[in-house]
Amino acid sequence: MTDQDLAASPWQGELAPDRAYNLLIDGEFVGSEDGRTFQCEYPATGEKWGSVPAATTGDVDRAVQAAHRAFEGGWSTTRPGERSKLLRRLADLLVEDARNLGYLQVHENGKLLSEMIATGDRMAEHAHFYAGLAETMHGESGRSNVPNTTSYSVREPIGVCAAITPWNSPLALLGWKLFPALAAGNTIVIKPSEVTPLSTLRLGELCMKAGIPAGVVNIVTGDGAVGAALVEHPLVEKIAFTGATSTGLRISQVAAARNARVTLELGGKSPNIVFDDADLDKAIDGIIAGIFSSTGQACISGSRILVQDTIGPDFFAELVRRVEAMRIGDPLDPRSQIAPLACRPHFNKVVGFFDVATAQGATAITGGGQPGDPALAGGLYVQPTLFTGVENHFRIAQEEVFGPIGAILRFRDEDEAVRIANDTEFGLAAGIWTESVRRAHRMAARIRAGSVWVNTYRPAEMARPFGGYKKSGIGREMGIHALDHYTEEKSIYLAH
Numbered sequence: 001m002t003d004q005d006l007a008a009s010p011w012q013g014e015l016a017p018d019r020a021y022n023l024l025i026d027g028e029f030v031g032s033e034d035g036r037t038f039q040c041e042y043p044a045t046g047e048k049w050g051s052v053p054a055a056t057t058g059d060v061d062r063a064v065q066a067a068h069r070a071f072e073g074g075w076s077t078t079r080p081g082e083r084s085k086l087l088r089r090l091a092d093l094l095v096e097d098a099r100n101l102g103y104l105q106v107h108e109n110g111k112l113l114s115e116m117i118a119t120g121d122r123m124a125e126h127a128h129f130y131a132g133l134a135e136t137m138h139g140e141s142g143r144s145n146v147p148n149t150t151s152y153s154v155r156e157p158i159g160v161c162a163a164i165t166p167w168n169s170p171l172a173l174l175g176w177k178l179f180p181a182l183a184a185g186n187t188i189v190i191k192p193s194e195v196t197p198l199s200t201l202r203l204g205e206l207c208m209k210a211g212i213p214a215g216v217v218n219i220v221t222g223d224g225a226v227g228a229a230l231v232e233h234p235l236v237e238k239i240a241f242t243g244a245t246s247t248g249l250r251i252s253q254v255a256a257a258r259n260a261r262v263t264l265e266l267g268g269k270s271p272n273i274v275f276d277d278a279d280l281d282k283a284i285d286g287i288i289a290g291i292f293s294s295t296g297q298a299c300i301s302g303s304r305i306l307v308q309d310t311i312g313p314d315f316f317a318e319l320v321r322r323v324e325a326m327r328i329g330d331p332l333d334p335r336s337q338i339a340p341l342a343c344r345p346h347f348n349k350v351v352g353f354f355d356v357a358t359a360q361g362a363t364a365i366t367g368g369g370q371p372g373d374p375a376l377a378g379g380l381y382v383q384p385t386l387f388t389g390v391e392n393h394f395r396i397a398q399e400e401v402f403g404p405i406g407a408i409l410r411f412r413d414e415d416e417a418v419r420i421a422n423d424t425e426f427g428l429a430a431g432i433w434t435e436s437v438r439r440a441h442r443m444a445a446r447i448r449a450g451s452v453w454v455n456t457y458r459p460a461e462m463a464r465p466f467g468g469y470k471k472s473g474i475g476r477e478m479g480i481h482a483l484d485h486y487t488e489e490k491s492i493y494l495a496h
Helices: 003-008 057-072 080-096 098-109 119-136 170-184 198-209 224-232 245-257 280-296 313-324 344-359 414-422 437-446 480-486
Strands: 023-025 028-030 037-041 048-053 149-157 160-164 187-191 217-219 236-242 261-265 271-274 304-308 363-366 385-388 405-411 429-433 451-454 487-495
Touching: 023 057, 023 198, 048 198, 057 160, 057 187, 057 217, 057 224, 080 098, 080 119, 080 170, 080 198, 098 119, 098 170, 098 198, 119 170, 119 480, 160 170, 160 224, 170 187, 170 198, 170 236, 170 480, 187 224, 198 217, 224 236, 224 245, 236 245, 236 480, 245 261, 271 280, 271 414, 280 313, 280 405, 280 429, 304 414, 313 363, 313 385, 344 363, 344 405, 405 414, 414 437, 429 437, 437 451, 480 487
Parallel strands: 160 187, 160 236, 187 217, 236 261, 271 304, 271 429, 304 405, 385 405, 429 451
Antiparallel strands: 023 028, 023 217, 037 048, 149 487, 363 385
């Protein structure tokens, strides 16, 4: 797919309305058991495209059984170097197919092409990272306290893993699960969001092209019932889920009943804390990036803006000016900064928060509705919005909106900032803006969140763990210790 092709007709090739995709089960691309399908919808225009199988519980069982056979049939004992080689081959294909993967995701979830087009390269780096770890994963050894005995430990794969992924960053967040699972010697069944299934099925095609053996990677598509069947399957030993907190809590309950392992990356309501000694111009950059990148559809969104009460009105005037200058538009247009929301149900939820916030006494100082441009009328667009007059118990300050809406709260000193920041059921991320190194260390130590940024917001690297406190999740993804969640540890004692 080239730029010239897209200029002539965007609805062709991978994006064709009648382009048929299939489930990936046991190395073959097959339709659903009963032949049912559904289509994706381009959030910028409402156009339907693609043909996606609606998997049945029987399809889920076939996929899990295939993964179990592949695990028992040799994948779990494949030499680390072979797993590493396959991951590196897949990485090369991700780079080659980066444009397809980018355009597919944009047409599924409406996010900016400037963000999605980089997915292939970033995933390739991540695959190479775990390819290296596959070859260096080891247990522990030491002098035994038991007489005439040598003892050591080894790390072994768990078995069949389930990966249930969201629509906001469908491939990147899948990579966080897929690569460590394969590096450790597990097999996997993937269930993408019904909003963004086609990019994941395309990734399945690349897995097969890379030479990953049949049954090691399987993909089933459909609604929540498909995910539920996967979570409940007795042969699934580990579940990795990214998505809504309410769904994650249900998964945790089902998994606990049969002692299956879980990694849950759930919601957030992250504070972005601005002190009066901060570089306020850079802080505004961080606030805008924290809330409005990905049109607010990010679990780490810094949607609670805590501003010290000694910071005057000029700061807010400049913040509003820069928010109102943001360009709302076509996600394929490189000039666009705010894209449409991903799907109609989510759009309705986000728009509903305008009335919720106003009813509780908050005031929109910018935004607060839908854009008036007739050219955007067919899309799921929402104005970037900031509310003031917010108290921390307001719903707009406690619930994850997952849209381009920020709530501004005021605080007096460090103690009050910490109290407000931690007064939520979430604990995923936080930002701190100050020129004081001592204050930065004090605040970072007191904030209960899995990631804390100081004088920046949003950057992440694969070598660092990602996850949350409290209801923001269980376990960590990325980093070397992500492999801990995909391995069992076995102790061995040898008498001599």
